Amino acid sequence: MKKWIQEIIENFIREYEQHTETKWGSPIVGFADAKKLGELKELVSPEHGMPQDMISDATVVIAYFVPFLKEMADTNKFEGLSSPEWAQAYEETNIMLTAINEHIIGELKNKGYDAAMHHEAGRFNKEKLISNWSQRHIAFEAGLGTFGMNNMLITEKGCCGRYSTVITNLDVTPDSPQVAERCLYKSSGKCGACMKKCPKGALTPEGFDRHKCYEMCLENAEVYTDFGSSYTTDDEEINGSEVCGKCVAGMPCAFL
Numbered sequence: 602m603k604k605w606i607q608e609i610i611e612n613f614i615r616e617y618e619q620h621t622e623t624k625w626g627s628p629i630v631g632f633a634d635a636k637k638l639g640e641l642k643e644l645v646s647p648e649h650g651m652p653q654d655m656i657s658d659a660t661v662v663i664a665y666f667v668p669f670l671k672e673m674a675d676t677n678k679f680e681g682l683s684s685p686e687w688a689q690a691y692e693e694t695n696i697m698l699t700a701i702n703e704h705i706i707g708e709l710k711n712k713g714y715d716a717a718m719h720h721e722a723g724r725f726n727k728e729k730l731i732s733n734w735s736q737r738h739i740a741f742e743a744g745l746g747t748f749g750m751n752n753m754l755i756t757e758k759g760c761c762g763r764y765s766t767v768i769t770n771l772d773v774t775p776d777s778p779q780v781a782e783r784c785l786y787k788s789s790g791k792c793g794a795c796m797k798k799c800p801k802g803a804l805t806p807e808g809f810d811r812h813k814c815y816e817m818c819l820e821n822a823e824v825y826t827d828f829g830s831s832y833t834t835d836d837e838e839i840n841g842s843e844v845c846g847k848c849v850a851g852m853p854c855a856f857l
């Protein structure tokens with residue numbers, strides 16, 4: 602079943618990228634146990650969404666990672682603002698992920714299963730800078746990777762890419778989280794390149810400061826207004842691509 606879903610996503614991307622500037626690598630897929638995600642209510646907040654909000658007999662959440670290509674990521678290795686390629690890839694990928702999810706849902710429904718996206722997945726609280734649907738945590742539960750000091754979930758293919766999820770009542774055995782750390786700092790105390798690279802000092806051994814990070818994302822959003830804006834509405838003061846990614850592009854964990 603995992604192979605079938607992987608192929609659905611892969612085939613969709615290959616067709617989709619005929620019409621976009623951004624191109625992508627091959628996706629990785631995992632299944633998070635829908636019953637175990639209740640812990641997110643304690644870990645994150647009581648408002649965090651549950652698979653059962655959408656499908657009462659949900660069994661798993663399909664989590665997948667779509668890697669960027671190294672050539673695109675390398676355009677964003679340098680200091681300063683993000684590269685235009687990075688900003689465009691962010692917007693094009695967000696639109697594509699919704700289209701992929703709709704396609705997966707259609708394919709599952711054709712086979713007689715129920716499937717849905719969570720309604721909280723496409724937004725986040727602009728003051729708290731927290732979403733009620735953590736794509737990363739669900740992907741972690743689905744065994745896709747471990748967290749790095751850059752706060753990214755690092756997969757077997759690296760961390761330079763994006764995650765999405767689809768809830769379903771498919772009859773499959775869920776995956777388990779991985780245990781071996783992929784971050785060099787966490788596994789051996791070496792590296793720390795992401796913390797040195799961050800222009801806002803948002804990454805330290807003590808953790809991630811999302812408000813400092815957001816300042817940089819807004820600086821980019823003021824400049825990159827031509828590629829769309831996944832997370833803003835027209836009435837917001839800054840209405841562009843909220844990106845940065847200097848703690849990802851060019852890092853040793855970006856592509857594995």
Ligand code: B12
Binds near residue numbers: 735763843845
């Ligand atoms: C809001 C948001 C932001 C905000 C606030 C930052 C933040 N909260 O992370 C801003 C705009 C600043 C931002 C910045 C960026 N973002 Co952002 N963002 C989101 C969004 C929409 C919600 C994140 C959130 O609040 N989740 C709820 C909180 C509670 O969960 P969480 O952030 O996932 O945190 C979990 C882990 O960090 C975890 N954790 C940390 N260490 C460990 C260790 C263990 C063992 C465990 C169990 C958990 C754990 O604790 C939390 C619960 O598990 C997600 C998409 C989504 N809906 O998930 C993308 C997302 C997190 N962003 C992403 C990216 C790529 C970026 C940027 C690089 C920007 C860019 N594209 O250029 C930067 C990177 C910042 C950084 N170093 O984290 C990707 C991350 C991909 C990856 N490989 O992990 C995501 C998942 C989008 C996607 N669809 O792929 N982002």
Ligand code: SF4
Binds near residue numbers: 750751792793853854
């Ligand atoms: S750059 Fe180094 S320290 Fe930072 S997450 Fe990657 S491996 Fe870990």
Ligand code: SF4
Binds near residue numbers: 803814848849
């Ligand atoms: S995205 Fe930029 S500002 Fe945010 S943590 Fe990474 S390097 Fe720092």
